[in-house]
Amino acid sequence: QVQLQESGPGLVKASETLSLTCTVSGGSVSSGSYYWSWIRQPPGKGLEWIGYFYYSATTHYNPSLKSRATISVDTSKNHFSLRLTSLSAADTAVYYCARDGDMDTAMAPGTFEVWGRGTMVAVSS
Amino acid sequence: QSVLSQPPSVSGTPGQRVTISCSGSTSNIGGNGVNWYQRLPGTAPRLLINRDNERPSGVPDRFSASKSGTSASLAISGLQSEDEADYYCATWDDGLNDPVVLFGGGTKLTV
Numbered sequence: 001q002v003q004l005q006e007s008g009p010g011l012v013k014a015s016e017t018l019s020l021t022c023t024v025s026g027g028s029v030s031s032g033s034y035y036w037s038w039i040r041q042p043p044g045k046g047l048e049w050i051g052y053f054y055y056s057a058t059t060h061y062n063p064s065l066k067s068r069a070t071i072s073v074d075t076s077k078n079h080f081s082l083r084l085t086s087l088s089a090a091d092t093a094v095y096y097c098a099r100d101g102d103m104d105t106a107m108a109p110g111t112f113e114v115w116g117r118g119t120m121v122a123v124s125s
Numbered sequence: 126q127s128v129l130s131q132p133p134s135v136s137g138t139p140g141q142r143v144t145i146s147c148s149g150s151t152s153n154i155g156g157n158g159v160n161w162y163q164r165l166p167g168t169a170p171r172l173l174i175n176r177d178n179e180r181p182s183g184v185p186d187r188f189s190a191s192k193s194g195t196s197a198s199l200a201i202s203g204l205q206s207e208d209e210a211d212y213y214c215a216t217w218d219d220g221l222n223d224p225v226v227l228f229g230g231g232t233k234l235t236v
Contacts, residue, residue, distance in 0.1 A: 046127055047162075047170070047213055049226035063223045096169055107175060110217050110226040111160050115169035 002027035004097050004116035014125045018084040022097030022116055023077075030055055030075045035100035035109040038071060038082045040093040041118075048093075052100050052109055053080055060109075087123045094118040129153065129214055129229035136235040142202040145212050145232045148195065152220025153227055155195040161188075164211045164231075173212075174199065201234070209236045 008020035022036070029036060038050040051061035053071040061069050070083040084091060098112035107113070130148040137143040147159065161174035172181055174190040177197065190199045197216075201208055214229040 046230045047215075047228040049215075049228065060224075062225050063221070064225075066223070108158065108217075110215065111158075111172065111175050112162070112170070113172050113175075113181065115171070117169050 002099060002114050004099065004114060006095060006097050006116045006119040008095075008119055008121065010120060011122050011124060012087055014088055014123055016087055018082070018087055018091065018121060018123075020082045020084075020095055020097075020119065020121070021079050022081070023079045024099075025078075027099070028075075029073050029078055029080055032056070033103045036071070036073065036080045037098045037100040037109075037112060038069075039096045039098055039112065041096070042090070042093040049110070050082065050084075054109075089123050089125060092121065092123045094120050127230040128218060128227050129216070131212075131214060131229040131232045133230070134233045134235065137201075137204045139204055139206060139236060141204045142200060143204060143234065144201075145199045145214075145234070147197045147199070147214030147229050149197075149216065149218075149227075150195050150220070153195075153216050153218040154192065154197055156219065157217040159190070159192055159197040159214055159216045161190055161197075161199045162213045162215065162228075164213065165207075166210070170213065204236055206236050209234055 003025045035052040037052040068085045073080040096118045097116045099114040101109035158176040162170040163173045164170040177192045211231045
């Protein structure tokens with residue numbers, strides 16, 4: 001059974017860069033069957049999709065974050081990462097990683113079937 | 126204000142049937158499959174419904190969903206106390222050159 005676990009700093013300063021990692025167990029980030037996504041939820045607000053990575057090195061981002069977000073994969077460590085630059089208080093949120101889509105069952109990307117527990121990131125001024 | 130509009134809250138008593146609506150447009154709900162997620166307090170979201178009305182393995186058949194035009198709805202029958210959670214609809218929006226996954230604002234279900 002695939003499990004995902006986010007890790008990273010709980011507190012970062014405004015204008016700096018956030019780096020988060022999602023470690024995958026019970027499955028492989030190299031699998032061509034899935035996409036790997038990041039999603040966040042600011043306190044008291046709804047969910048926001050950040051973007052995904054596909055094993056062929058394809059990435060796709062939410063236009064609202066496109067200029068600041070980068071998602072990459074490290075197959076040797078079986079994890080994928082999110083890098084978010086130029087942080088502001090508006091980036092304070094719980095950040096989730098998720099396994100996205102399923103090519104074997106024609107489940108389209110944007111369908112998040114497995115989620116990590118989430119990690120809270122606060123941006124201080 | 127989310128592009129996908131959900132009621133902020135709904136409530137029901139045990140055993141009742143409740144529905145949660147999700148309203149969008151032709152560029153999102155009207156042209157793409159809708160997924161529904163349940164987020165129990167203190168936990169990560171869980172996929173409840175995908176491709177408009179399909180239940181993943183393990184999701185009770187008390188949960189059902191439908192779509193008509195640019196609106197979708199989630200129905201929960203035989204309401205149970207453990208159904209108390211936040212519910213989100215989600216779909217792709219490809220109205221602009223850069224498609225994006227959108228979530229509704231979420232609906233808090235009180236049992």
